[in-house]
Amino acid sequence: METLITLVQIGIGAALINNFVLYYFVGICPFLGVSRRIDMAFGMGCAVTFVISIAAALSWTFTYFILRPGAPLPAWVWETVGGTSGNVDLSVLSYIMYIFVIAGSVQFVEMYVRKFFPALYKSFGVFLPLITTNCAILFACLEIMKHLQDPTRLWGLHEALTLAVGGGLGFTLAIVLMAGIREELDMCDVPKPLRGPGIALIVAGIMAMAFMGFAGVDRGIEAALSTLLK
Amino acid sequence: MSPSQPTAAERFINGILPENPVYRQLLGMCPTLAVTGAMEPAMTMVGATAFVLISANVITSLIRGLLKPHLRILVFTLTIATFVTIADRFLAAYVYEMSKVLGPYVPLIIVNCIIISRCEICASKQGVGVALADAIGMSLGFGLALASIATVREILGKGEWFGVTVLGEAWPNWGIMALPPGAFLTLGLLLALANWIGQRRAEALAAREKGTEG
Numbered sequence: 341m342e343t344l345i346t347l348v349q350i351g352i353g354a355a356l357i358n359n360f361v362l363y364y365f366v367g368i369c370p371f372l373g374v375s376r377r378i379d380m381a382f383g384m385g386c387a388v389t390f391v392i393s394i395a396a397a398l399s400w401t402f403t404y405f406i407l408r409p410g411a412p413l414p415a416w417v418w419e420t421v422g423g424t425s426g427n428v429d430l431s432v433l434s435y436i437m438y439i440f441v442i443a444g445s446v447q448f449v450e451m452y453v454r455k456f457f458p459a460l461y462k463s464f465g466v467f468l469p470l471i472t473t474n475c476a477i478l479f480a481c482l483e484i485m486k487h488l489q490d491p492t493r494l495w496g497l498h499e500a501l502t503l504a505v506g507g508g509l510g511f512t513l514a515i516v517l518m519a520g521i522r523e524e525l526d527m528c529d530v531p532k533p534l535r536g537p538g539i540a541l542i543v544a545g546i547m548a549m550a551f552m553g554f555a556g557v558d559r560g561i562e563a564a565l566s567t568l569l570k
Numbered sequence: 571m572s573p574s575q576p577t578a579a580e581r582f583i584n585g586i587l588p589e590n591p592v593y594r595q596l597l598g599m600c601p602t603l604a605v606t607g608a609m610e611p612a613m614t615m616v617g618a619t620a621f622v623l624i625s626a627n628v629i630t631s632l633i634r635g636l637l638k639p640h641l642r643i644l645v646f647t648l649t650i651a652t653f654v655t656i657a658d659r660f661l662a663a664y665v666y667e668m669s670k671v672l673g674p675y676v677p678l679i680i681v682n683c684i685i686i687s688r689c690e691i692c693a694s695k696q697g698v699g700v701a702l703a704d705a706i707g708m709s710l711g712f713g714l715a716l717a718s719i720a721t722v723r724e725i726l727g728k729g730e731w732f733g734v735t736v737l738g739e740a741w742p743n744w745g746i747m748a749l750p751p752g753a754f755l756t757l758g759l760l761l762a763l764a765n766w767i768g769q770r771r772a773e774a775l776a777a778r779e780k781g782t783e784g
Contacts, residue, residue, distance in 0.1 A: 533765035
């Protein structure tokens with residue numbers, strides 16, 4: 341019961357309240373670059389959600405077993421080679437590791453989808469290479485790492501995955517909304533200097549204001565769930 | 571080096587205004603929006619980015635003969651990630667409070683497109699001197715852009731600049747400017763201002779040329 345409520349909170353928090361694009365400003369490049377048409381925006385959103393989940397699962401695994409302070413694997417290796425103090429901290433390597441994981445999983449996903457789901461590859465395959473330098477993916481890995489530092493309150497794989505999927509869905513929501521607004525904007529008379537990214541940023545600003553209205557929703561849902569499940 | 575490549579001085583000048591990374595190329599948007607709530611974190615961010623950009627450009631330029639085309643992006647990213655780790659540890663050791671404020675945005679320098687694009691466009695093709703000049707110019711341009719946004723946001727949002735009160739007690743702080751929507755609005759309007767100035771100058775230039783012809 342407790343777990344379910346925590347998961348809902350993490351998911352809603354990542355998707356709506358602290359939306360990756362409109363609150364943390366990660367993934368702005370595709371948000372401005374690929375938001376001209378709704379179908380393209382939706383393809384990009386799906387590709388990001390897909391890769392972010394895989395990267396999150398992999399980076400949780402690496403962080404939990406290897407990179408976090410007091411991780412089991414390096415401690416075991418250290419003791420095997422004859423080290424005395426069991427306190428091994430490899431977290432300095434985490435950034436390099438995450439970049440490897442992201443670049444590798446993007447490559448792998450691209451190959452897998454091209455081989456087994458050619459139709460899917462046609463619809464969002466073109467976006468996959470772009471995602472390697474998408475900050476949203478690295479940001480999700482860093483958030484997961486932040487929650488694996490304190491040994492008394494470690495995130496499990498399910499929590500990490502909920503954060504990633506919620507973040508990906510929030511990104512999809514923001515980029516599809518943006519594309520819808522920009523399709524309508526094409527028919528408007530926008531002042532010349534504002535055309536293109538200028539007006540897109542201002543629209544994003546107003547959207548961010550609207551998303552600020554979600555603040556506190558998680559507490560309401562928590563209260564509703566706990567009365568419902570009692 | 572092919573003769574068509576710009577010289578060091580051109581690279582340096584280009585980075586500051588004509589090819590400003592933020593206003594002209596729209597690169598590096600995450601830090602531009604995220605850390606510009608006040609001048610102090612913005613300038614720390616510029617310092618860290620400049621360090622990584624200069625180091626990565628110099629290293630990439632030194633090893634440009636060894637790069638294989640299909641592996642070059644990975645090499646760039648790993649070089650950048652190494653320097654970002656150094657910058658992150660340094661900030662955490664010497665300015666701990668600031669590194670907590672910047673939070674995940676220091677490691678996110680790894681995926682800052684400005685650095686990868688400079689490695690790709692300039693450092694992997696030209697010598698160390700040109701790469702260094704290019705990196706310094708680009709860093710100055712990035713710093714200028716962040717400073718302009720942070721100035722607007724901090725003065726309107728808190729009535730302060732670098733933590734010093736500028737607008738008096740009577741100023742009703744526009745809280746929204748310090749929050750995420752303010753970042754989008756400020757950047758959008760400043761971008762429009764930059765475009766407007768650019769268009770005005772282009773028109774004036776065209777009018778002058780027409781005048782000399784006629």
